[in-house]
Amino acid sequence: MNSLDFSSASIAEMLAFKGKEAEKLRSDADNLTDKIFGGNVFLRGIIEVSNICSKDCDYCGIRRSNDKVKRYRMNSDEIKQVIDSAYTEGFRTVVLQAGEDNLMDENIAQIIEYAKLKYDISITLSLGERSEKIYRMWRDAGADRYLLRIETTNRNIFKMIHPDDDYEKRLNCLAILQNLGYETGTGVMIGLPKQTLGDLADDLLFFKKNKFDMLGFGPFIPHRETPLKESATAELDLVLNFTALCRLMNENANIPATTATGTLDVRGREMALRSGANVIMPNCTPKKFREEYDLYDNKLGLSENADDSLARAQKVVKGAGKELLLGVNK
Numbered sequence: 272m273n274s275l276d277f278s279s280a281s282i283a284e285m286l287a288f289k290g291k292e293a294e295k296l297r298s299d300a301d302n303l304t305d306k307i308f309g310g311n312v313f314l315r316g317i318i319e320v321s322n323i324c325s326k327d328c329d330y331c332g333i334r335r336s337n338d339k340v341k342r343y344r345m346n347s348d349e350i351k352q353v354i355d356s357a358y359t360e361g362f363r364t365v366v367l368q369a370g371e372d373n374l375m376d377e378n379i380a381q382i383i384e385y386a387k388l389k390y391d392i393s394i395t396l397s398l399g400e401r402s403e404k405i406y407r408m409w410r411d412a413g414a415d416r417y418l419l420r421i422e423t424t425n426r427n428i429f430k431m432i433h434p435d436d437d438y439e440k441r442l443n444c445l446a447i448l449q450n451l452g453y454e455t456g457t458g459v460m461i462g463l464p465k466q467t468l469g470d471l472a473d474d475l476l477f478f479k480k481n482k483f484d485m486l487g488f489g490p491f492i493p494h495r496e497t498p499l500k501e502s503a504t505a506e507l508d509l510v511l512n513f514t515a516l517c518r519l520m521n522e523n524a525n526i527p528a529t530t531a532t533g534t535l536d537v538r539g540r541e542m543a544l545r546s547g548a549n550v551i552m553p554n555c556t557p558k559k560f561r562e563e564y565d566l567y568d569n570k571l572g573l574s575e576n577a578d579d580s581l582a583r584a585q586k587v588v589k590g591a592g593k594e595l596l597l598g599v600n601k
């Protein structure tokens with residue numbers, strides 16, 4: 272396996288593998304994953320705490336100019352209740368995710384303190400770009416991990432799809448998070464308009480170079496109320512090859528089988544777990560809110576409740592021939 276050539280050109284070639292070659296790539300990644308994680312899959316519960324967003328990203332269904340979406344912001348008690356029930360169900364990590372809604376910043380700190388005091392639980396944040404001061408406040412409150420996707424390392428595409436963002440600023444946020452001692456995750460969308468296999472190879476090289484703790488990615492899936500509504504989505508084969516290469520290039524990283532991959536194909540998450548992924552992130556958002564956290568069309572689990580999402584994740588993990596770690600803070 273060590274003989275694999277991870278030059279940009281060779282990665283691009285492997286991303287395009289089909290048939291036997293693709294199977295071999297994915298099973299190599301799966302074997303390595305089993306060697307490192309012993310066939311265990313880590314569990315993280317996502318709580319989508321607000322869909323209010325100050326940004327207008329071209330791909331995202333909760334972008335600020337989508338006035339068809341009903342906006343919500345969960346209050347502190349509601350979020351604490353979800354953490355309480357997630358803990359009871361066996362979750363030992365929750366991910367608080369939202370649009371870029373900085374009116375929640377103080378509440379988030381207080382919720383982190385509540386959870387860390389009461390439980391043996393890890394707190395991951397996925398709340399977008401903030402100042403060092405706010406990242407530090409949350410870290411001081413006890414937050415363990417932070418997810419901030421670079422979305423694409425092709426600067427032209429980044430600029431094209433992010434009217435409010437600057438690539439260098441995003442990179443700087445990631446550096447700040449790493450310096451503050453967060454376990455830091457990034458990731459990309461696969462199949463963005465104009466994105467080539469070479470771009471995806473560069474994304475993989477960027478992951479490797481910056482030694483992230485977590486790497487999350489999935490297909491770009493168009494949303495009907497966005498400027499990218501007519502764009503094509505990625506093929507599952509490409510997502511799985513990307514997953515396998517991501518594992519082979521980042522042995523110890525936590526790599527989730529994401530909701531977007533499960534939305535692309537009913538067996539998507541199961542296949543991702545057999546191609547290098549080692550994490551599953553069921554949705555814990557209360558049903559009345561989750562329908563409004565509508566990032567892309569047909570998002571998996573929109574009409575389920577939290578119990579259904581956990582039960583479904585358990586089936587997916589079993590289908591992949593792995594074991595889901597419930598009640599373990601890993």
Ligand code: SAH
Binds near residue numbers: 369459489531
């Ligand atoms: N505001 C936070 C959380 C964003 S939602 C932040 O910006 O970090 C989490 C992820 O969903 C995004 O990083 C993006 O990669 C993904 N996403 C958004 N719209 C998508 C779409 N149409 N298709 C696939 N993934 C999408």
